[in-house]
Amino acid sequence: MAVKIVCADFNNDCPAQFTAGDEGELLEHVELHTKTAHQPMEWTPELVEVVKTHLQPA
Ligand SMILES: [Zn+2]
Incomplete structure (x- = not known):
């Protein structure tokens, strides 16, 4: 399953987000x-x- 993460979800203002094919x-x-x-x-x-x-x- 493709997964995604948004760095700003960690209480910071970092614009990074990542998507990959697996965890x-x-x-x-x-x-x-x-x-x-x-x-x-x-x-x-x-x-x-x-x-x-x-x-x-994702
Ligand atoms: Zn970050």
Whole structure:
């Protein structure tokens, strides 16, 4: 199932949004984005769980 995520759903004004063919692929995009655009935020297992709650069908 294709999934989508909108970075602004995380209480920030980041315009980024990502769509991917499945959850694992989407999480890879979000991980890279978090590490490059949202330093010093760390990509933790807890954050992954929060991110998963914001996934939408695309
Ligand atoms: Zn962002």
